[in-house]
Amino acid sequence: MADNGEFSFTNKAAGMNLVDRSRLPRIHTHVNKNGICHDDSAQPVKAQTIDELHSLQKKKSAPTTPIKDSSNASTFSVISDEERQKLQLQSISASLASLTRETGPKLVKGDPARKSETPRVAHHHHDYFTPTISVSDSALKFTHVLYNLSPAELYEQAIKYEHGSFITESGALATLSGAKTGRSPRDKRVVKDETTAEELWWGKGSPNIEMDEHTFLVNRERAVDYLNSLDKVFVNDQFLNWDPEHRIKVRIVSARAYHSLFMHNMCIRPTPEELEDFGTPDFTIYNAGQFPCNRYTHYMTSSTSIDLNLARREMVILGTQYAGEMKKGLFGVMHYLMPKRNILSLHSGCNMGKDGDVALFFGLSGTGKTTLSTDHNRLLIGDDEHCWSDNGVSNIEGGCYAKCIDLSREKEPDIWNAIKFGTVLENVVFDEHTREVDYTDKSVTENTRAAYPIEYIPNAKIPCVGPHPKNVILLACDAFGVLPPVSKLSLAQTMYHFISGYTALVAGTEEGIKEPQATFSACFGAAFIMLHPTKYAAMLAEKMQKYGATGWLVNTGWSGGRYGVGNRIKLSYTRRIIDAIHSGSLLDANYTKTEVFGLEIPIELEGVPSDILNPINTWEDKAAYNATLLKLAGLFKKNFEVFASYQIGTDNKLTEEILAAGPN
Numbered sequence: 001m002a003d004n005g006e007f008s009f010t011n012k013a014a015g016m017n018l019v020d021r022s023r024l025p026r027i028h029t030h031v032n033k034n035g036i037c038h039d040d041s042a043q044p045v046k047a048q049t050i051d052e053l054h055s056l057q058k059k060k061s062a063p064t065t066p067i068k069d070s071s072n073a074s075t076f077s078v079i080s081d082e083e084r085q086k087l088q089l090q091s092i093s094a095s096l097a098s099l100t101r102e103t104g105p106k107l108v109k110g111d112p113a114r115k116s117e118t119p120r121v122a123h124h125h126h127d128y129f130t131p132t133i134s135v136s137d138s139a140l141k142f143t144h145v146l147y148n149l150s151p152a153e154l155y156e157q158a159i160k161y162e163h164g165s166f167i168t169e170s171g172a173l174a175t176l177s178g179a180k181t182g183r184s185p186r187d188k189r190v191v192k193d194e195t196t197a198e199e200l201w202w203g204k205g206s207p208n209i210e211m212d213e214h215t216f217l218v219n220r221e222r223a224v225d226y227l228n229s230l231d232k233v234f235v236n237d238q239f240l241n242w243d244p245e246h247r248i249k250v251r252i253v254s255a256r257a258y259h260s261l262f263m264h265n266m267c268i269r270p271t272p273e274e275l276e277d278f279g280t281p282d283f284t285i286y287n288a289g290q291f292p293c294n295r296y297t298h299y300m301t302s303s304t305s306i307d308l309n310l311a312r313r314e315m316v317i318l319g320t321q322y323a324g325e326m327k328k329g330l331f332g333v334m335h336y337l338m339p340k341r342n343i344l345s346l347h348s349g350c351n352m353g354k355d356g357d358v359a360l361f362f363g364l365s366g367t368g369k370t371t372l373s374t375d376h377n378r379l380l381i382g383d384d385e386h387c388w389s390d391n392g393v394s395n396i397e398g399g400c401y402a403k404c405i406d407l408s409r410e411k412e413p414d415i416w417n418a419i420k421f422g423t424v425l426e427n428v429v430f431d432e433h434t435r436e437v438d439y440t441d442k443s444v445t446e447n448t449r450a451a452y453p454i455e456y457i458p459n460a461k462i463p464c465v466g467p468h469p470k471n472v473i474l475l476a477c478d479a480f481g482v483l484p485p486v487s488k489l490s491l492a493q494t495m496y497h498f499i500s501g502y503t504a505l506v507a508g509t510e511e512g513i514k515e516p517q518a519t520f521s522a523c524f525g526a527a528f529i530m531l532h533p534t535k536y537a538a539m540l541a542e543k544m545q546k547y548g549a550t551g552w553l554v555n556t557g558w559s560g561g562r563y564g565v566g567n568r569i570k571l572s573y574t575r576r577i578i579d580a581i582h583s584g585s586l587l588d589a590n591y592t593k594t595e596v597f598g599l600e601i602p603i604e605l606e607g608v609p610s611d612i613l614n615p616i617n618t619w620e621d622k623a624a625y626n627a628t629l630l631k632l633a634g635l636f637k638k639n640f641e642v643f644a645s646y647q648i649g650t651d652n653k654l655t656e657e658i659l660a661a662g663p664n
């Protein structure tokens with residue numbers, strides 16, 4: 001390097017200083033009258049101490065308050081922020097009241113780590129949270145409430161206090177859901193009282209395992225006492241259902257920032273104004289997470305319990321931190337509340353073309369609802385839970401919950417790009433230094449998941465509502481490899497397959513499932529429905545008839561042999577099939593009918609090799625194909641026996657046609 005400039009560095013001689021300080025220009029400072037040096041390039045900060053400096057960093061934002069008592073609605077607009085905060089804390093305290101104590105715990109808003117907050121607010125609230133029974137330690141203690149925190153605040157809480165929380169390279173919050181990495185359907189209990197005994201589906205095949213009111217209260221008290229024993233609890237006040245006429249207000253009380261952020265993403269997020277008008281929730285979840293149920297409690301068969309009380313409009317979660325339990329728990333509640341209003345609740349994805357054609361995607365976990373409803377050429381209404389009312393369709397949720405195993409940027413770019421700041425990434429494995437996620441790694445579980453707000457998908461339809469569906473697509477992931485990649489269904493066939501709800505359950509989403517296996521789940525969601533399957537089926541048939549929707553069966557599973565022999569149908573082929581359904585071109589194709597299941601299958605479909613359209617062509621061993629086909633048909637028939645004696649709605653003719661629409 002030439003030694004000709006004032007700022008040149010020199011390293012010519014070994015052992016010399018890299019920078020020759022004598023050649024650098026001096027920084028000119030002046031000495032003021034106090035004798036203190038200043039660098040005059042910027043104004044000095046308006047702070048005398050470090051604490052003061054830090055206090056400048058955060059701008060005060062008015063606390064949002066959900067409480068509006070209808071009795072003082074007229075005075076609401078003039079009440080002070082302080083008064084609002086009082087009312088809000090009263091409502092949350094009422095939610096957290098232990099039943100024996102009549103009054104809730106003393107609550108303080110904010111993070112207990114910010115010590116200065118406690119005495120100030122504590123002083124305010126002392127006068128009206130007077131314990132009504134003899135004072136115990138729990139009655140003396142304050143519970144801090146972290147109310148509807150923002151994603152940024154929840155990130156900080158998670159990273160500071162929850163083991164296994166990290167920021168990934170793309171900005172998502174990686175978390176661990178603990179010992180449970182999937183739902184626990186065998187630990188779900190529903191209170192059987194006079195009303196629910198009549199209304200709900202009980203007995204063989206039903207997901208509703210009974211418990212009594214008293215046992216529910218035992219578990220509720222256990223969860224509430226646990227939550228109140230913590231230094232802080234998270235409270236989310238949010239909405240379900242984008243149809244404004246049928247919106248449900250939900251409150252979620254939980255112990256972890258992870259759970260609060262998950263529900264922030266999955267439920268509909270209220271605006272600050274909506275939160276001020278929130279009032280009393282329609283439904284409350286008490287999620288005690290890791291805290292187990294007590295095995296001496298009646299009806300308990302493990303340390304996990306998910307308890308639903310429809311009369312009290314409450315759910316209690318003990319002994320599992322799997323967040324999907326809350327999301328699907330609320331879905332069950334909607335399967336009860338919506339049909340009462342003559343609205344059909346659907347375990348389906350939903351999207352809409354630019355011309356307003358809506359498609360529903362029914363299917364069990366892992367069959368492709370999220371993947372196929374997230375379609376760059378169409379508007380996403382939702383990926384998992386919808387309502388079909390006289391107004392059309394509406395999403396129940398405010399977010400999506402995508403499977404991440406083997407996620408690829410190329411095949412699923414919209415989901416890939418949604419995994420950014422704000423997204424909860426469950427149970428994934430990442431590089432400890434770069435924080436790059438390895439989506440192929442199943443070390444924690446195969447059921448790795450991303451939960452993100454629906455607006456993270458660029459072509460989301462906000463508000464998430466649409467007109468009546470034109471196509472009803474039933475997704476089955478057929479591990480036997482004998483169902484065709486696509487079949488056009490008659491209404492009776494659609495109902496037969498809807499009631500059957502066949503798929504191969506893919507590993508991981510439910511505890512204890514290690515390999516795909518054939519399963520039947522009525523209405524493609526037996527784990528979540530509350531009424532008898534034929535009630536939902538009758539509503540679906542009526543709506544499909546009324547609005548002229550076409551039914552389709554799409555196999556997103558195996559081709560060329562059963563699981564272990566053949567391969568899963570390429571996602572790109574399934575996408576071409578779905579495109580042809582949306583565009584209407586498949587409706588006009590030439591069809592042939594299959595043996596045994598009597599399914600109408602197209603002879604040709606653009607972008608898909610014709611020989612895979614009929615599965616027999618893809619099997620080398622034709623005898624094995626026929627045997628497997630008959631085996632699956634037998635399983636269908638056996639499963640349907642329990643439904644053979646039921647009437648579907650008021651239409652005798654349709655009921656008979658449905659019974660005849662299965663395999664022969």
Ligand SMILES: Nc1ncnc2c1ncn2[C@@H]1O[C@H](COP(=O)(O)OP(=O)(O)O)[C@@H](O)[C@H]1O
Nearest residue numbers: 365366367368369370371403556569570571574
């Ligand atoms: N042909 C296919 N069609 C749909 N999904 C497929 C196909 N092949 C592989 N997959 C994978 O299967 C999974 C489907 O999961 P997902 O869409 O989350 O199901 P659901 O939402 O119904 O639970 C995704 O991981 C997707 O990448």
Ligand SMILES: C=C(OP(=O)(O)O)C(=O)O
Nearest residue numbers: 183324364365366401509
């Ligand atoms: C969260 C779930 O939904 P899905 O797998 O259908 O996306 C689940 O079934 O637990």
Ligand SMILES: [Ca+2]
Nearest residue numbers: 363364365366
């Ligand atoms: Ca599901």
Ligand SMILES: [Mn+2]
Nearest residue numbers: 369370384401
């Ligand atoms: Mn899904």
